[in-house]
Amino acid sequence: MGRQMNFAIVGCGNIGQKRAKSLQSDDKLIFCADTNIGNARKLAHKYGSESLWYYIDALTPDVDAVIISPNNSNLFPVAMCAIENKKHVLIEKPAGINTEEISRMIEFSKKQNVIVMVGYNHRKHSALLKANRIINDGEIGGVNYIVAKYGHGGCANENANSWRLNKSLSGGGELIEKSCHLIDLSRWIFKMKDDELFKKINGIIKNYHRDKLEDNTFLNLETNLGQIAFLHGSCTDWRNTFEFSIYGGMGKIDITGLGGSYGIEKLSFSQIKKNEIKPLVFQQEFLNEDNSWSEELKEFKKCIELNGLPQSNLYSALETMRVVEEIYKMNGVNI
Numbered sequence: 001m002g003r004q005m006n007f008a009i010v011g012c013g014n015i016g017q018k019r020a021k022s023l024q025s026d027d028k029l030i031f032c033a034d035t036n037i038g039n040a041r042k043l044a045h046k047y048g049s050e051s052l053w054y055y056i057d058a059l060t061p062d063v064d065a066v067i068i069s070p071n072n073s074n075l076f077p078v079a080m081c082a083i084e085n086k087k088h089v090l091i092e093k094p095a096g097i098n099t100e101e102i103s104r105m106i107e108f109s110k111k112q113n114v115i116v117m118v119g120y121n122h123r124k125h126s127a128l129l130k131a132n133r134i135i136n137d138g139e140i141g142g143v144n145y146i147v148a149k150y151g152h153g154g155c156a157n158e159n160a161n162s163w164r165l166n167k168s169l170s171g172g173g174e175l176i177e178k179s180c181h182l183i184d185l186s187r188w189i190f191k192m193k194d195d196e197l198f199k200k201i202n203g204i205i206k207n208y209h210r211d212k213l214e215d216n217t218f219l220n221l222e223t224n225l226g227q228i229a230f231l232h233g234s235c236t237d238w239r240n241t242f243e244f245s246i247y248g249g250m251g252k253i254d255i256t257g258l259g260g261s262y263g264i265e266k267l268s269f270s271q272i273k274k275n276e277i278k279p280l281v282f283q284q285e286f287l288n289e290d291n292s293w294s295e296e297l298k299e300f301k302k303c304i305e306l307n308g309l310p311q312s313n314l315y316s317a318l319e320t321m322r323v324v325e326e327i328y329k330m331n332g333v334n335i
Helices: 014-021 037-047 072-084 099-112 126-136 174-189 292-305 314-330
Strands: 006-010 028-033 050-052 065-068 088-092 116-119 143-151 200-206 216-222 228-234 241-248 251-256 265-271 280-286
Touching: 006 014, 014 028, 014 037, 014 065, 014 292, 028 037, 037 050, 065 072, 072 088, 072 099, 088 292, 099 116, 099 314, 116 292, 116 314, 126 174, 126 241, 126 251, 126 265, 126 280, 143 174, 174 200, 174 216, 174 228, 174 241, 174 314, 200 314, 216 314
Parallel strands: 006 028, 006 065, 028 050, 065 088, 088 116, 143 228
Antiparallel strands: 143 241, 200 216, 216 228, 241 251, 251 265, 265 280
């Protein structure tokens, strides 16, 4: 179980609530902070914590780590303040709104000797973990390419006052929202080094329904080994959709669903055996509650206990943001 840790959560909306639920039985949530004091009070009441409006008041000596999940523009300043106070940090993706912020976070966390992990929880979904094990066992041969789609119906019923529609708060639209998950997963499946950037980056962003921020992204990324990731992020799918297909030299893995409104999480593994015509097909459904949040928290605590080994994914998050910046730039969007 590891040692007990005392946590503070800054940003008590939907993601902050999921993070709180992921805490282990030997952990304690001490402070819940949010500029919407109602959200902070609601979460604090549930966990017997103290609610705060100002996050700096949560950085007391008895807090070991801070979970940071406000809007994107506040990720960096809150994280830097937590690091300055020598708190370990689990920060929501994308960890900032540009590479400069994430680079400064890396340097400062090294100076302060604290762990910073970025919350790319999709790596911890059961089907994706299973796919990674299949790949590691060599069951599909080397990975050649990925075709993936992450869609939701957000454009149909968007709240005009949502921070996600305000570029100064979000940093961008679907590229920095959904597509960064697909970029991160592709890096992980391709076994890219933490500081490795895609050799070729091409992407188109479109505004089919929104006036300013992109609602669709179409990305084509290539590694130094010639592996291709063809990715589509959308909020005009009109229904929540997750599809992630991995193609290898001897087989293929298809993943659909993320649970909840995205449908049952399923994995289909097709493998061609030597001298066989028809592929062997293995299918599995993951009906349990999404435990990606708790699995990610366990890894975060392990990083702290081992002083960063295995390493946190902050460097990889930086390279994911480099892709985001490059695509914005080639589409004439100021960042």
